[in-house]
Amino acid sequence: MNPALISFGIYVLVVFVLxxxxxxxxxxxxxxxxxxxxxxxALGLWAFALTFATTNASGGSFIGFPAKIYxxxxxxxxxxxxxxxxxxxxxxxxxxxxxYVARKVNAxxxxxVLGKRFKNESVTLVATxxxxxxxxxxxxxxxxxxxxxxxxxxxxxPLFIEGIEFISQFTPSGMDPEYLLTLIIFSLVVIGYVVxxxxxxxxxxxxxxxxxxxxxxxxxxxxxxxxVGGLERATRELHKMVPPKTCVAVFERTSDSSQEKILxxxxxxxxxxxxxxxxxxxxxTFINKGSNESSSVKAYLYDDSKPQSFSRTSIAQIxxxxxxxxxxxxxxxxxxxxxPDLKKGTGFLAIVTALSFFIFWPFGGTGQxxxxxxxxxxxxxxxxxRSIITVAFFYSFIYFCLVIxxxxxxxxxxxxxxxxxxxxxxxxTLLSKNAGMPWLAGLLVAAPFAAIMSSVDSFxxxxxxxxxxxxxxxxxxxxxxxxxxxxxxxxxxxxGVLAVFAMMNPPxxxxxxxxxxxxxxxxxxxxxxxxxxxxxxxxxxxAIAGMLGxxxxxLALTIIGFKMTGNFEPYDxxxxxxxxWDVIGSAFLIVxxxxxxxxxxxxxxxxxF
Amino acid sequence: xxxxxxxxxxxxxxxFFLAGWFFFAAWVLIYSYFNAYKDQGQExxxxxxxxxxxxxxxxxxxICATAFTIYISLFVIKDHPFINExxxxx
Numbered sequence: 001m002n003p004a005l006i007s008f009g010i011y012v013l014v015v016f017v018l019x020x021x022x023x024x025x026x027x028x029x030x031x032x033x034x035x036x037x038x039x040x041x042a043l044g045l046w047a048f049a050l051t052f053a054t055t056n057a058s059g060g061s062f063i064g065f066p067a068k069i070y071x072x073x074x075x076x077x078x079x080x081x082x083x084x085x086x087x088x089x090x091x092x093x094x095x096x097x098x099x100y101v102a103r104k105v106n107a108x109x110x111x112x113v114l115g116k117r118f119k120n121e122s123v124t125l126v127a128t129x130x131x132x133x134x135x136x137x138x139x140x141x142x143x144x145x146x147x148x149x150x151x152x153x154x155x156x157x158p159l160f161i162e163g164i165e166f167i168s169q170f171t172p173s174g175m176d177p178e179y180l181l182t183l184i185i186f187s188l189v190v191i192g193y194v195v196x197x198x199x200x201x202x203x204x205x206x207x208x209x210x211x212x213x214x215x216x217x218x219x220x221x222x223x224x225x226x227x228v229g230g231l232e233r234a235t236r237e238l239h240k241m242v243p244p245k246t247c248v249a250v251f252e253r254t255s256d257s258s259q260e261k262i263l264x265x266x267x268x269x270x271x272x273x274x275x276x277x278x279x280x281x282x283x284x285t286f287i288n289k290g291s292n293e294s295s296s297v298k299a300y301l302y303d304d305s306k307p308q309s310f311s312r313t314s315i316a317q318i319x320x321x322x323x324x325x326x327x328x329x330x331x332x333x334x335x336x337x338x339x340p341d342l343k344k345g346t347g348f349l350a351i352v353t354a355l356s357f358f359i360f361w362p363f364g365g366t367g368q369x370x371x372x373x374x375x376x377x378x379x380x381x382x383x384x385x386r387s388i389i390t391v392a393f394f395y396s397f398i399y400f401c402l403v404i405x406x407x408x409x410x411x412x413x414x415x416x417x418x419x420x421x422x423x424x425x426x427x428x429t430l431l432s433k434n435a436g437m438p439w440l441a442g443l444l445v446a447a448p449f450a451a452i453m454s455s456v457d458s459f460x461x462x463x464x465x466x467x468x469x470x471x472x473x474x475x476x477x478x479x480x481x482x483x484x485x486x487x488x489x490x491x492x493x494x495x496g497v498l499a500v501f502a503m504m505n506p507p508x509x510x511x512x513x514x515x516x517x518x519x520x521x522x523x524x525x526x527x528x529x530x531x532x533x534x535x536x537x538x539x540x541x542x543a544i545a546g547m548l549g550x551x552x553x554x555l556a557l558t559i560i561g562f563k564m565t566g567n568f569e570p571y572d573x574x575x576x577x578x579x580x581w582d583v584i585g586s587a588f589l590i591v592x593x594x595x596x597x598x599x600x601x602x603x604x605x606x607x608x609f
Numbered sequence: 610x611x612x613x614x615x616x617x618x619x620x621x622x623x624x625f626f627l628a629g630w631f632f633f634a635a636w637v638l639i640y641s642y643f644n645a646y647k648d649q650g651q652e653x654x655x656x657x658x659x660x661x662x663x664x665x666x667x668x669x670x671x672i673c674a675t676a677f678t679i680y681i682s683l684f685v686i687k688d689h690p691f692i693n694e695x696x697x698x699x
Contacts, residue, residue, distance in 0.1 A: 074659070074660050074663055075645070077659075077663045077667045077668075078637070078641050078645060078663075078666070078667060081637050081667050081670075081671070082634075084633060084637075084670065084671040084674035084675070085629065085630045085633055085634075085674060087678050088626050088629060088630075088677070088678045088681055088682075089626055089630055092622065092626045092681070092686065093623065093626050096619055096622070096686070096689065097616075097619045099691065100615060100689070100691060103691050230658065231657075231658025231659060232655055232658040234658075235653065235655055235658055235659060235660065236653070236655070239653045332648065332650065332653060335653050335660045336645060336646065336647060336648070336660070336662070337641060337645035337646045337662075338646065351638065351641070351642050351646065354638060354641065355634070355638055358634050358637065358638060359634075362630060380688075380690075380691060381686065381687075381688040381689050381691070382688060384686070385682040385683065385686050385688075386682070388678060388681075388682045388686075389678060389679050389682050389683075392674075392675045392678040392679070393675065396671055396672075396675050400667075400668070400671060404659070533619075534619075534620065534623065536612075609612055609613060609616045
């Protein structure tokens, strides 16, 4: 068996053992709901710091972010720079206040905190509706990313190939059986341990996943720097590189490829007919058996690369060559801002967009419900203070090192623009192979897998806690602990299964889905929660207006963007992220509606301030 | 309405967090605006293996932001007993 798969299997096994221990410990607690959804509000330094850090670092950090670094170069250091302020903003801004009042009013979920501040059921229900809506989109994207990583690990396993053949008999047409199988395996692993173990299982596995992420990045950094010949050499090599061109490649049989069916595989190198350049298709296609017809596909064209291996089964004729909209033939473009861009003539990151991300990372992180729930679970203020420092070191190391790793990775492994989302697992495999330690790939690939799992588990639990606590317990306030326990298991399981069904035929633009969902959650909930904790004059009508106003702005900008581009992309009014407009609109509505209405109930307000 | 000691301290800390964010945002964005958006020319300017604008405009402010985070965590955020802890003490 593949050594990488063995080390990865050991990692999954440890996750299950931790979940089993956590599940047993939650079952013994007197207050099952508080223990299952909030870990009894007793998280210590490492538990709180690492669960917070890993929940925030989702699949995007280890799949989408490396793909962006690879495609656009050093400018990604500026794109991610806002993370330097995330620890003190995302934890410090609301942490102490939120934990203090949640304990005081015995709230377990965010909608409950908002509802108890105003003694108003409508506020709770609007917040619950927003969380359920956006979180479902977010979950969908993470499931797909988990499936992608598994397919890299399992690709050459005979049992996996047999599994694909078996499942293809039951797969409806238009669905990819390989994706379906990896989705099922990933879902069984994650849903299994979340349902049994609850919040404690999520936190304990997050601690382990945090350590795996840290080790994975540290090992990759050492390997990549030694294999590329040092950072300075990598930067100088990167300076010489120019973006590839796009083209339409027409594939034909060579005389030695006889009459078999030929697969033109996405991401594989093919030489051009004149033998001077190489093309990498951005989509897979076939030349059918017995047919002498050619097959056309969009591809990237590299004229000065020397790949280690390339396919000789077919030859490509090149048509309609086109350069990048920004950075075509421009040496040094990977070292400077705004960075090369295929479509935008202004480049990848204009300075206004950089400002937009410097706001989005810390404040968007503050507004994420999964992060805010963790702020309700730490033990005391000493834990909070030390955790801020721990998270600061964790993020500084992970994010800055990822930029270094994948700038070096581009020099070591050029030509992956067509398949940039797979750059992380592919680089991990290459580095381990070059180092003569193939088993290490399992550990390195476990890092992004851990990041995805730690986000999926938190989000599944967040959704089910909203439904159990904010909906069911409101209808049945006297429900027994036993009833709540079975209901919590059942709803957690149902949420996971529903997400799997929704992802069986995934939408095309997953990264856009993540941005839509995380921006929407933070945009709708940041200002209502911040002002609920810091502004005594806020009223329940103001809170509802703020949440619904932000929701409308977010949906409107997404619809306008869709109408303008035909893609699931929001409209960046004045080049600013829609999250910023959500927050501005939400703050304006909360303040104006609250000031126009009556003073809030004095007794409720005094309890919070 | 008299505000609790806890709330007044939280507001003081809030000021530090937001001031810190403004300072680092200004440093990174102003420095990068003047230095990162330049043509790298034939010979790139490199400091410790990375483009010089990344070193002075991102790496150094990131190290300073971490130092600032340590400072506010140790000296600005004050400890305050939470409800359960208070009950335990009673």
